[in-house]
Every structure is written in structure tokens, then in C-alpha cells.
Amino acid sequence: MNAVYLDHAATTPVREEVIEAMLPYFKDKFGNASSVYSFGREARKALDQARQTVAEVLNADFNEIVFTGGGSEADNLAIKGAAWEYRNKGRHLITSSIEHHAVLHPMQQLEREGFEVTYLPVDDQGLISVEELANAIREDTILVSIMHANNEIGVIEPIAQIGAITKERGVLFHTDAVQTVGVMDIDVKKLNVDLLSMSAHKFYGPKGVGALYVRKGVRLIPLIHGGSHESRRRAGTENVAGIVGLAKALELADAERSVVVPRIQRLRDRLIDGLLQIPHTRLNGSRTERLPNNVSVSIEFIEGESLLLNLDLKGIAASSGSACTSGSLDPSHVLMALGLTHEVAHGSLRLSLGRENTDAEIDYVLETLPPIVERLREMSPLFSS
């Protein structure tokens, strides 16, 4: 078996069609989109087309799309940009305890700047309570930011419902949709959001390019000041090739979703059912409110990094929220928010599927994994068979 890549929530390979669409903008059509001569006009046309494509897929308007240098920048621009802009209206922000660090760390920075942040808990399924969120909104609340789907446990939050409340209460609503764009049907109107972040490398586009949907009328103070690019919301000569790649990847994902996603979801279900056959194994997060490509389990009595290295030796690429893999030596804040103990979080394993995965690969994983688990458990002082 060749390498089996099951870490699509981390990143995805750039599709051939996407590379092809990008290539001209490195060479023949290298112009600066701000220039008036023909090279510049070509680049400008490509940017306009890309913006139009993204807007159409999201059911947004052309002027509501701001291209950024990735998902983290889109999150930062949405959160800090809105907080700074509306600071005279209020200083209170609401988010969840399971957000990506690209949301949590800007929130913490804003706290240092004098803002107040409420971090909503999640239940044992990973879902936030809409009612609790409604109760958390105050007179001085200016922004709510809740992720569309979680990158570790794949749980899909009730964004449209939350958006209905924020709309009624006149509070801005941002969602980090980095894990859902390309996988789920995204309609910013149906979702009731004012701001939505995406990142191309999660849907077979290039790294280092993303976009932020900014509803008409919402003002943001830019993170990057300079030229008047992106309607003065993000200075810097546009990454034309990257933006073209983002739009192409999104267009392809959108066109193929109805065929590709059900197939991935079936593979996901096979994986979940197969892994849950291993004794003392549990699914992290809701089974129903779940990304079609996410499998997250905790395999008790073993540690995630040991498991990942053993899988890697067998050619399987996966990820874990174990403390020993985190780089910070703390277990994942998402798993802890579910109420998992340290020990159980230690044995977490995430497998995230993509369009190129096959049934044969799932068979291979389900054959390969149980003996590794058995061997590691035999070595574990916590386990007695």
C-alpha cells in the first residue's frame, strides 16, 4: 500500500487543474493588478473573475470578498478589525472555548487591550448552546465569533440559528468556516453571518491565501496598512496566482460536492464503525452534527504520538491532540472542553478524509491499526486485559 494520507483537515494537495490555472500568473501574466498597461489589466481581470467566482459560490456580492494571506489572517482581520472599529459601541466579545488558535489568540490579545471576552463552553458532544449564547449577549457586546465546524472533532455548530439571534440583537457575527468551505454548501445569507473566513489550502488550493466575506455595511480597521488594495481593507500587491488558485479550487469543490462528499462520508462511516470495534474506544464529538470527512476517536490506555509514529511507519498520515504532540505539552483545548480527562485526551486520533481516499485505504487502516493499539496497550501500565 502506498502512503495513505488521512490528514486533510491539516492541509490538502493542490489539484492539477488548480496549478494549471495558476501557472500563467507567475510568468506570462505576471503584471501588477494596479498597473494601467495590458499586463496589469490581465491581472486585474483575473482578480475580478476570482472575486466574482468566490462571491457566487457563497451567495455574496463581488465587493463583499476580501482576499487575505490565509485563514489565520482572515480570522484576525474579522475579529481585531471589527473590535477596533466598533470599540466605541462596546468592549464585549463572545466566542467558544473550542475555537482554532487563529480565533482564540486574537481574542486574548484584545483582552490585553481592554476588551472583555466570554468563552462559551460546549457540551459533551462538542455543541454550543444557542440559548446560552443568547443569554451571554449584553448591551455592550459588539461581536460574536463561533466556528462553523471544529478542526479537531469535526462538530458542526448551529451557525444559522446563532446568526438569527445576533441579527435580532444587532451584534456582528463572524464564523471561521475554514473547515467547511469546499466541503459543505455555504450560503452566507442562509447562515446569517456578517463575516466568514476561509483558507484555500483546506480545499485543494494553495497555502497562504484565504478570503474573508465582509457583509456590505460592515466596517473593519485593516491589519495591514498601505496601498488601497482590497478596497482599503488589506494593503499589499495581490497574490494573483494564489487568488486565482483559491477561486479555481472553490469552483471545482462546489461543482463536485454532490458527488464527492457522499462518497467521503460513506468512507468516514466505515472508518468510525471499524475503529469503534476496538475495545475502550470512543468517538469524540457528535456523530450526527459532524463534518463528512472527520473521524476523531480516543483510544484509551495509549498515547497519541506513539500511535502516530507507528502509523507513519506503516505509511499512514494522521494527527492527534495528545499533549506530547502539541508542542506546548498541554492536551488539546478542544478535547479538554468536551470534558475528556487528561488520560483519555492523550489517546486521541484524528483521521480526516479527502477526495482521493479509497475503500482499499480504509481496509488497510482498519487492518493496520488494531495490532498497533494492542502492542501499545501491552506496554501500558494502565491497561490490564
Place this chain on the structure above:
Amino acid sequence: MYSEKVMDHFQHPRNVGEIPDADGVGVEGNARCGDIMKIWIKVEDGRIVDVKFKTFGCAAAVATSSMITELVKGKTLDEAEAITNKSVAEALDGLPPIKMHCSNLAADALKNAIADYRAKKLQSV
């Protein structure tokens, strides 16, 4: 990120298991990251003649556990007690800085096992 020696000990850990009639048993848990090691020693004439371990943890924790069992076999208790986390890491051709913390387990568990042996011996006389 790991040395070949670490990967070798991780893939083929030496002395895994338990000693049912051990003379000393030590456990050490790492409260922060969650790794746990348990070590069993058999002592004759003040020397460690057999040693076994079980570890719940990452590659660094497993490899340092395995390495320390090799280092202490045949050593006197005093010599064994002198083994530090650093010397275990050195015997493994080093560990990534972030992982030094996971490697503290082995030397501490061993010290606990020796203390357990000494306490039992005091009781029996």
C-alpha cells in the same frame, strides 16, 4: 525529529513487562503531559539484576524508559540512583528540547523503585 537510537528503542523497546516478585516498584506520572511509567526491579547483593517497565506515553517517554532499563542492569543501587534524565537523553543521542520534559519520567520512576526497595528492606529487618 528523533534520533535513530530513539526510534530504535521506541520500535523495539527492551525489557518491557512486569516482574511479579519484584523487590522494588516505582511509578512516575507526568501530571502536565499525562505520560506514566512503571518500573520493576530485582535486587541481589545491592545490585539490580533484573528490570522491567511499562510506559504509557510518547516515543520520548518509551525510548527513555527502555534505555534506562539497559543502563541500570548490573549496576549497584548507588550507581543506578546517580543516573539522571540528562544522561539517559545523552545515551539516546539526544532528544528534541520540547521532549526533555517527557524524558524526566524514567529517572524519577527508577528513583521511586529504589526508594520502594529500601523502604521494604527496612520493614523486613
